[in-house]
Amino acid sequence: MTLDIAFAGIVNGLMSGGIYVLVAVGLTLIYGVLHIINFAHGSMLMLAMYGVYYLFKPPLGVDPYVALPILVAGSFAFGYVLYRGLIGRFSHGKDENILLITLGLSIIADNAALFFFTGDTQTIDVAWAGRFVEVGPALIPMPKLVSFVASLALCAALGLFMAFSDTGKAIRAVAKERQGARLVGIDVENIFAISYGIGIACLGAAACLLMPFFYVSPSSGHAFVLVAFTIVVLGGMGSFAGALVGGLLIGIVESLGGLQFGEQLGQIGIPLVFILILLFRPVGLFGSR
Amino acid sequence: MLEVRGVRAGYGPVEILRGIDLEVGAGEIVALLGSNGVGKSTLNNNISGIYKPFAGHIAFEGREIGGARPEAILSLGLVQVPEGRRVFPNLSVRENLELGSYRRGRAGRAVNLERVVAIFPKLRERFAQKAGTLSGGEQQMLAIGRGLMSEPRLLILDEPSLGLSPLLVEDMFALIKRLNDEGLAILLVEQNVVQSLAIAHRAYVLENGVIAMSGKAADLASDEGLRRSYLGM
Numbered sequence: 413m414t415l416d417i418a419f420a421g422i423v424n425g426l427m428s429g430g431i432y433v434l435v436a437v438g439l440t441l442i443y444g445v446l447h448i449i450n451f452a453h454g455s456m457l458m459l460a461m462y463g464v465y466y467l468f469k470p471p472l473g474v475d476p477y478v479a480l481p482i483l484v485a486g487s488f489a490f491g492y493v494l495y496r497g498l499i500g501r502f503s504h505g506k507d508e509n510i511l512l513i514t515l516g517l518s519i520i521a522d523n524a525a526l527f528f529f530t531g532d533t534q535t536i537d538v539a540w541a542g543r544f545v546e547v548g549p550a551l552i553p554m555p556k557l558v559s560f561v562a563s564l565a566l567c568a569a570l571g572l573f574m575a576f577s578d579t580g581k582a583i584r585a586v587a588k589e590r591q592g593a594r595l596v597g598i599d600v601e602n603i604f605a606i607s608y609g610i611g612i613a614c615l616g617a618a619a620c621l622l623m624p625f626f627y628v629s630p631s632s633g634h635a636f637v638l639v640a641f642t643i644v645v646l647g648g649m650g651s652f653a654g655a656l657v658g659g660l661l662i663g664i665v666e667s668l669g670g671l672q673f674g675e676q677l678g679q680i681g682i683p684l685v686f687i688l689i690l691l692f693r694p695v696g697l698f699g700s701r
Numbered sequence: 702m703l704e705v706r707g708v709r710a711g712y713g714p715v716e717i718l719r720g721i722d723l724e725v726g727a728g729e730i731v732a733l734l735g736s737n738g739v740g741k742s743t744l745n746n747n748i749s750g751i752y753k754p755f756a757g758h759i760a761f762e763g764r765e766i767g768g769a770r771p772e773a774i775l776s777l778g779l780v781q782v783p784e785g786r787r788v789f790p791n792l793s794v795r796e797n798l799e800l801g802s803y804r805r806g807r808a809g810r811a812v813n814l815e816r817v818v819a820i821f822p823k824l825r826e827r828f829a830q831k832a833g834t835l836s837g838g839e840q841q842m843l844a845i846g847r848g849l850m851s852e853p854r855l856l857i858l859d860e861p862s863l864g865l866s867p868l869l870v871e872d873m874f875a876l877i878k879r880l881n882d883e884g885l886a887i888l889l890v891e892q893n894v895v896q897s898l899a900i901a902h903r904a905y906v907l908e909n910g911v912i913a914m915s916g917k918a919a920d921l922a923s924d925e926g927l928r929r930s931y932l933g934m
């Protein structure tokens with residue numbers, strides 16, 4: 413591998429990492445507050461991608477970037493209502509029940525998608541998607557660059573919201589001290605639903621940024637959720653900064669792996685990272701305890 | 702102000718409180734005494750809406766609050782500083798205080814923040830520090846400070862002296878007295894009988910799920926039975 417190719421590989425990996433960060437931030441936020449892995453994460457991403465696809469198709473013809481605010485708001489509402497109406501209601505406050513419900517939801521969503529959308533892969537063709545941007549020796553597809561910049565900008569916005577708004581503070585408070593939160597008048601169930609909604613909203617945004625250069629099929633969420641889960645473990649469960657650094661790192665690992673071992677085997681670096689982290693730093697890069 | 706009538710409460714099938722009657726009037730310090738595990742915190746958490754009483758009535762300023770949601774009860778100005786502090790360990794001291802005015806006292810946040818750090822200057826020094834890294838005494842100050850940020854009309858303090866060094870315990874009781882002198886009604890839940898009776902106007906003693914004794918603090922302080930069972934004299 414020459415230096416130029418390696419550089420191009422790293423830049424390309426970083427670009428892919430943006431989406432990973434967005435998906436992982438949603439997963440880690442839900443984990444941090446609800447203390448569960450959202451098994452429905454991949455399926456929700458897939459559903460959002462179909463949302464982008466059908467918004468783009470005639471008769472609507474909405475550009476995926478124009479659709480972003482719609483998808484973010486819609487996904488938030490979907491996640492919020494799903495938590496309020498189903499997950500929270502039937503879990504009776506038991507974490508293992510939430511886990512099973514999200515697992516069941518993902519199975520239902522995947523099969524419903526197969527039934528309604530068939531198993532075919534679908535893509536959308538946006539006019540400007542074929543353009544490239546030169547970064548030194550690296551040639552970056554325009555939509556990938558956009559996805560990178562927009563993902564990080566959205567994460568920054570979410571980070572500011574978590575740091576400075578009362579709701580953001582309440583989310584962090586509920587993550588660690590539920591009874592204390594109730595005693596300052598925080599509606600804990602509502603905060604759970606908001607957190608779940610934000611996690612799903614991240615997927616809505618990711619779907620809009622992905623579709624210009626990716627495809628959707630009923631199983632296309634799975635690949636992302638595995639990667640996102642690795643990122644969350646790598647960065648530290650529940651850690652925001654961890655999801656950011658981990659996402660970009662995994663993007664680079666995958667890209668360099670692809671260069672070295674070929675596109676098919678490139679992803680082998682990801683489970684490898686996973687195992688190494690579990691062996692040498694089980695709490696993750698930014699984890700505590 | 703606070704009226705508790707015939708409250709029965711507990712956990713699942715287990716009844717811990719078997720008919721509690723208790724009152725706190727405006728401007729009073731009322732002590733609720735009893736040994737460990739007798740159900741003091743259970744009563745507080747039923748008053749605050751964390752748990753729902755099995756039976757009986759709880760009224761605050763004439764309004765029935767038995768079984769209401771915690772945020773609704775807090776909105777009325779009935780604020781509890783819980784046993785074990787329950788500050789937000791991952792949030793800074795400042796953020797902890799700010800969240801005290803999450804539901805109530807939002808408009809007065811800046812003014813109250815100044816007031817609280819005037820009472821607890823230590824907290825200002827620690828503003829940016831995570832609450833989880835504070836000492837036990839500092840966490841207790843923070844918990845009370847956070848409670849004051851909610852602009853309480855009645856403050857329930859659940860074992861505020863627990864785990865404090867003797868000197869800090871002195872300070873704590875002095876502070877409670879001072880808050881009350883400024884007009885705040887306080888329900889002081891304690892195992893520390895002598896010091897509680899010294900600052901309280903009235904007191905209740907909880908035993909076996911019922912109020913075994915009640916009356917003026919001064920009278921209880923000289924009660925033979927109480928002295929024998931709680932002070933070993």
Ligand SMILES: Nc1ncnc2c1ncn2[C@@H]1O[C@H](COP(=O)(O)OP(=O)(O)O)[C@@H](O)[C@H]1O
Pocket residue numbers: 712717735736737738739740741742743744
């Ligand atoms: N969440 C709970 N679930 C079941 N039992 C509890 C719970 N909290 C307290 N108890 C029990 O209720 C009794 C009273 O506890 P508590 O109200 O904490 O007493 P106190 O505050 O007077 O020390 C104890 O026997 C305790 O074991």
Ligand SMILES: [Mg+2]
Pocket residue numbers: 738741742743784859860
């Ligand atoms: Mg107690």
